[in-house]
Amino acid sequence: MTNEELLEIVNKEAEDNAKFRYRLGVCNVTGCIASRSNELVAGLQAEVKSRGLENEIQIKKVGCMGLCAAGPIISVEPEGIFYREMTPEEAGAVIDSLGKEPLHEKIIDTANEPFFARQEKNALENSGVIDPERIEDYIASGGYSTLIHAITEMTSTDVIQEVLTSGLRGRGGAGYPTGLKWGTVAKVDSDLKYVVCNADEGDPGAFMDRSALESDPHRVLEGMAIAAFAVGASQGYLYIRAEYPTAIKRMKAAIKQAEKFGLLGQDICNTPFSFKVDVRLGAGAFVCGEETALINSIEGNRGMPSLRPPYPAESGLFEKPTLVNNVETFANIAGIIKKGGKSFAKTGTAKSKGTKVFALTGKIKNTGLIEVPMGITLREIVYDIGGGIPNGRKFKAIQTGGPSGGCIPAEHLDTPVDYESLKALGSMMGSGGMIVIDDTSNMIDMAHYFMEFSMQESCGKCAPCRVGTVQLYNLLGKFQQGEATEEDLVTLEELCDVVRNTSLCGLGQAAPNPIISTMRYFRSEYMEKIKPSAPLAKEESR
């Protein structure tokens, strides 16, 4: 595939699309499929056919449009109308409304609804716009031109420099500068190097990566290929959770299409650059999100982390230099190379550049997927974009970073969202799950829930995590039952400290965070549960 051939596809797609007077896009990712999106698509197609309008109205399955609470959503082009909560029964009415009065009661006012107006898209640029199952559609929206440009007109140093300039940091949660990581792998001399995409989104309550993979699979592949070119890798692995069947299906299909088009495989674009991608399925182990555990899992072993150093950049998969990045990190790459690192760095804060995708869920009106500039405040996310707390309840806390993160209370809602600020509050950016908790929830129960998760997911390799999480879980149980003593509170704090400082990997080191943060902001809830010490009773019993 050369640039000219790519342009041919772009032109042909434009020609094909110009034939249609209207285009209806229907959200078709896991969430909306559960809300009968497939039946809706079939219904629309049948209605179009029965009216003989196949050449005028195009029905297109597209990716996530973000507002899961209102799914499935239909977008109508060229009008730019969005309809909410569409059912297959309403298919006929939509078709009949085209060119006439729109269905007013179903319209989402995207221009004034902050959920849409306040977002800024990079990684999700094509999400909800293109058909994720057609490579032609991705190419027509400018896809793969960046890869071709990079491998034919740039050096690997140029590419890495551009990523460095962008200030992009790892979107999996740790926030390590992506350009530096790439530079390290590029410098190591080796006959074989690997690029691994971490799509093991195990954080319960987060679905950014699932959505990105299902909505725009080629964007992730293009990012991986550019990374491979930059670091000198020839083999890639996409390690994806088995719990995401639709994402797996779409990624596998996308790899096949890209190979067929000569955009993956041997001598891409008649250059010496070759890159192949294989899919590896996870099997339900949260710890495999840790890069060394993930590498062990790809090698067919138990997904247990290894001590670093050596870092995967030097000795990773099959003891070869390996670049491991998260899905969202790769999804940002094509945009950075295309528009330049400087343009990406314009958005965000001093240390956290660009935009970040969050999964907004829990007790909030607009549940869904959002991409916002770094530095936006939590209050803007909860009350403007999220629409506030439903059922007249009161905001209590927002949980970020999943089982490794913490709960942030109302008094810190004006904190800007960036890696450092969230860490200072005792939480973390994490991969992007944000769960809103209202005043009906008890914070000890929340901490207990997360500790149960970490306890079950502890791989058992190191004692602080294997034993510590169980003890923390039991201690929290005592608080829940109101059986705790003053001494238990001291033990709880001490044990959090031990587990945090002595565990082998991120899972154990971060596991106490939900307890530490709830003790910090909701200490009274713990104090209430302490049994009044009864020295008098003891006296009497003597």
Added chain:
Amino acid sequence: MLITNRKIAPPDSDKRWKIVEATMRKQGYSPTALIETLHTIQESFGYISDEALEFASDSLNVPPSKAYGVATFYNLFNMIPLGEHVFSLCTGTACYVKGAGEVLEFMKTEYGLEPGQTTPDNKLSFVEARCVGCCGLAPVMLLDGTVVGKLTPDQMKQRIQEWMSHDQ
């Protein structure tokens, strides 16, 4: 490393072993193909039996202790068969916050099932699903693999009863 080209015969004449063999062959019977092979076994047979595990371990030259270790390490692999119908309840954070716990209790009182258990008549298995990534629809459950969301815990209970009664 000692690699023999001896071909291991499948445990019986069941055609599904051919699918399992194809997975292993595709990866050159490399020991690193263990997890992929276990996935194929579970997809084909619904669970990983002792004989299937032995077959994989022999074919891939992986010690049985390691094969068993890997199979039991990952949550997704079932070492015992599931019932005719499978009810999975998502226990992710968003679902937990929105009341999945009530449904967990309901399964206990109504069907006597704790997560991981199957009814004595082998009709229904109850499993805890790890977050399925539909948090926007929380709380979420899967009825034989179909995601059902956007319901209150009470509506979920009703839906489960309807779903179960279809089969009787």
